[in-house]
Structure formats: C-alpha cells, structure tokens
Amino acid sequence: MKLQTLLEVLPFYTVQGKGNPDITDLKNHHEKVTSGDLFICIKGSDVDSHTLAKEAEQRGAVAVLSEVPLNLGIPVVMVHDTRRAMAILSDYFYNQPSRDLLLIGVTGTNGKTTTTHIIETVLNSAGRKTGAIGTLYVKTGDEIEESKNTTPDSLTLQQTFSKFIEKGIDSAVMEVSSHALYQGRVHGCDYDIAVFTNLTQDHLDYHSSMEEYRSAKGLLFSQLGNTYSKGSPKYAIINIDDPSADYFIYSTASHVITYGLNQHAHFRAENLILQANGTQFKLVTPCGEYQVSLKLSGQFNVYNTLAAIASSYVAGIPLPSILSAIEEIKGVSGRFELVDAGQDYSVIVDYAHTPDSLENVLKTIKTVTTGKIITVVGCGGNRDTLKRPIMANVACRYSQKVFFTSDNPRNENPKLIIDDMLMGVPKEEAEKYEVILDRKEAIFRAVSNARKGDTVLIAGKGHETYQIIGDRVTNFDDREVAIEGIKMRIIE
Ligand SMILES: CC(=O)N[C@H]1[C@@H](OP(=O)(O)OP(=O)(O)OC[C@H]2O[C@@H](n3ccc(=O)[nH]c3=O)[C@H](O)[C@@H]2O)O[C@H](CO)[C@@H](O)[C@@H]1O[C@H](C)C(=O)N[C@@H](C)C(=O)N[C@H](CCC(=O)O)C(=O)O
Numbered sequence: 001m002k003l004q005t006l007l008e009v010l011p012f013y014t015v016q017g018k019g020n021p022d023i024t025d026l027k028n029h030h031e032k033v034t035s036g037d038l039f040i041c042i043k044g045s046d047v048d049s050h051t052l053a054k055e056a057e058q059r060g061a062v063a064v065l066s067e068v069p070l071n072l073g074i075p076v077v078m079v080h081d082t083r084r085a086m087a088i089l090s091d092y093f094y095n096q097p098s099r100d101l102l103l104i105g106v107t108g109t110n111g112k113t114t115t116t117h118i119i120e121t122v123l124n125s126a127g128r129k130t131g132a133i134g135t136l137y138v139k140t141g142d143e144i145e146e147s148k149n150t151t152p153d154s155l156t157l158q159q160t161f162s163k164f165i166e167k168g169i170d171s172a173v174m175e176v177s178s179h180a181l182y183q184g185r186v187h188g189c190d191y192d193i194a195v196f197t198n199l200t201q202d203h204l205d206y207h208s209s210m211e212e213y214r215s216a217k218g219l220l221f222s223q224l225g226n227t228y229s230k231g232s233p234k235y236a237i238i239n240i241d242d243p244s245a246d247y248f249i250y251s252t253a254s255h256v257i258t259y260g261l262n263q264h265a266h267f268r269a270e271n272l273i274l275q276a277n278g279t280q281f282k283l284v285t286p287c288g289e290y291q292v293s294l295k296l297s298g299q300f301n302v303y304n305t306l307a308a309i310a311s312s313y314v315a316g317i318p319l320p321s322i323l324s325a326i327e328e329i330k331g332v333s334g335r336f337e338l339v340d341a342g343q344d345y346s347v348i349v350d351y352a353h354t355p356d357s358l359e360n361v362l363k364t365i366k367t368v369t370t371g372k373i374i375t376v377v378g379c380g381g382n383r384d385t386l387k388r389p390i391m392a393n394v395a396c397r398y399s400q401k402v403f404f405t406s407d408n409p410r411n412e413n414p415k416l417i418i419d420d421m422l423m424g425v426p427k428e429e430a431e432k433y434e435v436i437l438d439r440k441e442a443i444f445r446a447v448s449n450a451r452k453g454d455t456v457l458i459a460g461k462g463h464e465t466y467q468i469i470g471d472r473v474t475n476f477d478d479r480e481v482a483i484e485g486i487k488m489r490i491i492e
Pocket residue numbers: 028029030031041042043044045046047048049052135148149150151152153154177178179180185
C-alpha cells in the first residue's frame with residue numbers, strides 16, 4: 001500500500017521529507033524492521049522509540065510515524081499522538097479484520113480469563129472457528145502462542161485478527177485489560193459483544209483512582225457503538241450485582257443484557273449448590289429455565305458462567321448447546337486448580353492476586369473444607385501497593401495459618417513488600433502467620449503443616465511458570481513445587 005493511501009484514514013498529519021513509498025508492513029519495534037516498513041515511534045513508559053528511528057531507517061524502514069520532527073532521509077509523518085494513529089493505521093492496513101469477526105471483549109477486575117475460556121469452548125463446540133486472546137495465550141486454531149500482555153498492543157492485535165481471518169477463523173474472544181483500554185490498544189476494534197465481570201481494587205499503581213480505573217473499563221462499552229447503527233446489533237453483557245453495574249449500563253448505547261443472582265437479571269442463577277468438585281444451579285432466562293451442573297467450583301464461577309451463557313446466547317447459540325458444552329468444562333489452568341499427588345488433604349493453586357479474588361476463593365474453600373485452611377500468599381513487586389495490606393488481612397481472616405511469601409518481587413525488596421502486607425494484619429492475628437521469603441520453602445512448609453481434611457491454598461501465581469526476581473526470570477511453577485513438597489512429606 002502506498003504511504004499516501006494509508007494516511008488517508010488519519011484526520012490530520014504533516015509530512016517532513018518527500019516521497020510516497022510502498023509500505024510493505026508496519027512495525028513498532030526497531031529490531032523487527034525490515035526493508036519497506038513504516039516504523040511507528042512511541043513515547044513509552046520505558047523507552048522513547050523516537051530515539052530508535054535512525055536505526056529503523058538503517059534496517060530498511062521507508063517511512064516513520066512520529067510526534068516530533070526527525071532528521072532522517074525518509075518521509076517522517078508527524079501526528080499529535082502516535083499510539084492513537086498506530087491503532088487507526090493498523091486497523092486500516094490489515095483490512096479492518098475485526099469487522100469480519102464476531103468479536104467479543106471481556107473486561108473487569110477478575111474473571112476475564114475464565115469467562116473468555118468458557119465462551120471460547122462454547123463457540124468452538126457450536127462449530128464456530130474461534131480465536132482467543134488473553135493472559136494465558138493467543139490461540140489461532142490449534143496454534144498456541146504465549147502472550148506477553150493480557151491485551152496486546154494495537155498493531156499486534158490487528159495483525160492477530162488478520163491472521164485469524166487468514167486461517168478461516170470467524171469469531172474471536174478476548175480479554176480487554178484496563179491498561180489496554182487506557183492506552184488505546186483496542187481503538188479500531190469493532191466489538192459485537194462487550195462483557196463486564198466486576199470492578200474491585202487493583203492496578204492503583206497505574207490508574208490514579210478507582211474512578212479513573214472504572215472509566216478506563218467503561219471505554220469498552222462506550223466504543224461498542226449504537227444498537228441502531230448499520231450492521232448487526234451490539235450487546236453489552238453486564239453483571240447486575242456489581243455496585244458499578246449502572247456506570248457501565250449508562251456508558252453504552254447498545255443493547256444491555258444483564259446477569260447475576262438478582263431477580264431482575266435477564267440471565268439469573270437460583271438455588272446454588274456449591275461443592276468442592278462442582279456447582280449446581282437453576283438457570284432462569286427470558287427463554288426458559290434449565291438445571292445446570294458445573295465441574296467448576298465457587299460462586300464466582302457461577303458469575304463467569306452466566307456471563308459466558310449470556311454472551312453465547314446473543315451470539316446466536318441455542319441454550320441447550322451452550323449448556324452441554326459448559327457442563328464439560330473441567331477448569332482453567334491455574335484457576336482453582338486442584339493439585340493431587342495422592343495426599344489426604346487438598347491443595348489448590350489459584351491466580352487470586354487481588355483482594356476480591358482472594359476473598360472469593362477463600363470463601364469458596366471455607367464452604368467446602370472440613371479442616372484447617374492454610375494459605376500461601378504474596379504480592380507482586382512494581383504493582384499496586386495499596387492492595388497489599390488488604391490481601392494480607394483477607395488471608396488471615398479466612399485462614400488458620402498463613403505463610404506470607406514472595407510473589408514476583410520484580411525490582412522491589414521482597415521483605416519490604418511483605419512489610420506492606422503485614423500493615424493489614426491486626427495484632428490479634430499475629431500468631432497466625434509466618435514470613436518465609438523463599439516461595440518454595442513457604443509451599444513446602446504449608447503442605448507439611450496440612451493434616452487430613454485441611455486445604456492448602458497457594459495464591460497469586462496460578463498458571464505462571466516463572467518467578468521474576470529483579471530482572472531475572474527463573475522457572476517456577478506452584479503446581480510442580482507443591483507436588484514436590486507433598487511427595488517429600490509422604491516419604492517422610
Ligand atoms: C505500563 C505498561 O502498560 N506498559 C506497556 C506498554 O509499554 P510502552 O508502550 O510504554 O512501551 P515501552 O516498553 O516503553 O516501549 C515504547 C516503544 O518502544 C519500542 N521499543 C522498545 C524497546 C526497543 O528496544 N525497541 C523498540 O522499538 C516498543 O516496541 C514500543 O513501541 O505497551 C507495551 C506494548 O503494548 C506493553 O508490553 C507494556 O506492558 C508492560 C510489559 C506491562 O508490564 N504491562 C502491564 C502493567 C499490563 O499492561 N498489564 C495488563 C494486564 C493487567 C490485568 O490483567 O489486569 C495487560 O494487558 O497485560
């Protein structure tokens with residue numbers, strides 16, 4: 001595509017230098033640039049890639065998108081905001097691929113990975129070829145790629161959609177993080193269905209307040225479009241039981257479909273039976289009532305399931321097909337995952353890394369455990385510090401024994417992270433906890449403390465197969481370490 005043709009989608013720009021080269025591809029990382037590319041400069045939080053434009057030119061870039069004039073021998077297209085322009089240009093360059101997909105976006109503090117996984121399973125089992133984008137992976141048919149971010153940058157995202165189309169995929173379900181919404185990674189995405197799971201505290205290192213965090217999430221619903229505009233109808237699927245439900249309902253001009261336990265919800269669960277190895281409930285919908293039996297545990301998974309049912313239904317899948325697919329789902333990697341090495345107590349690895357998710361998971365464990373609850377938990381470094389004391393408080397409130405340990409300390413001192421956590425533990429709970437900085441040792445100690453009927457919760461890292469200490473990433477998998485600890489104890 002000629003540079004001038006590509007630029008037609010931008011409202012305003014100026015060009016420094018002459019020429020109208022053919023653009024063979026778009027790149028936003030200088031090391032990926034090859035001959036014929038347009039290199040997009042971004043003033044990032046770690047790197048300002050305007051400083052790498054010269055190198056991009058040397059690698060073969062034929063034009064550059066920039067926010068400032070640059071001294072190069074190739075055309076420099078100047079715009080006010082390169083991040084925003086990148087989203088618009090990427091969408092256009094790759095032929096607006098999201099318009100050819102049934103596109104479902106899921107946002108909320110907790111439950112995005114689980115809800116997208118359920119939707120993906122339902123759509124696939126109904127014969128729709130479904131791509132998935134989220135924390136665990138980017139899945140294109142049978143091809144699975146590990147993801148760097150929950151939601152990729154706008155260029156990578158549009159390239160992924162384009163690949164989906166190439167591979168004959170017709171539907172896509174993706175997690176949309178608040179960072180992504182705030183940074184415009186999903187500008188240019190033509191969503192058909194947007195799902196809100198819940199809003200509780202997280203990421204206050206990045207968003208300056210809960211209001212700002214909420215408004216970032218609201219962008220998914222305001223960009224959903226108008227129900228009465230051309231094309232197929234758009235749907236906002238909202239958890240009506242969440243205190244922020246109204247905010248999201250009034251953020252959108254699309255159809256609003258609600259779910260929850262509330263009697264006004266369009267998709268509602270009644271008569272819940274919560275067990276360690278599954279959940280039963282009556283599903284009440286405007287088009288009939290059904291008895292549902294899940295292999296997933298926890299009331300929070302009832303919410304995730306309702307969100308997935310409502311989304312799949314408005315996507316055109318009949319309820320009986322939705323339910324038969326959902327009833328087969330065994331779980332999601334690292335979410336309430338039972339670790340079984342033949343021991344007579346339960347060990348659960350869970351990705352709870354927010355106060356709300358930790359409380360939800362512990363509440364679930366409390367309803368199904370006959371013995372003690374032993375929790376291993378830490379908080380990530382270089383992340384929201386305000387959640388630390390709250391998580392520690394929750395851990396002590398629901399457990400008989402707590403091992404505070406390191407999560408991913410990143411560039412923070414692990415001891416100081418735990419000090420922040422301990423601020424949330426009341427004096428009378430001081431007997432309950434021990435601080436063991438080494439996560440492996442903490443897990444070993446927790447399992448050796450467990451007796452018949454107890455439950456050990458290892459929280460915070462779920463599916464992660466690494467630990468980040470400083471800038472070093474080493475192999476670490478809570479599930480493998482737990483098995484090692486359990487086996488060692490059995491031999492003892
Ligand atoms: C704070 C934050 O969100 N940072 C994200 C942001 O970085 P950035 O745009 O500021 O990029 P940067 O690293 O400063 O680089 C700027 C530019 O220089 C380019 N570059 C950089 C280095 C180089 O050698 N050459 C080069 O050309 C980069 O490609 C980029 O275009 O955009 C990048 C691309 O989209 C993200 O990878 C990066 O995520 C970092 C790794 C991160 O940790 N993000 C977390 C906080 C995050 O986004 N998390 C959410 C999930 C939260 C949840 O699940 O609840 C997520 O969506 O993943």
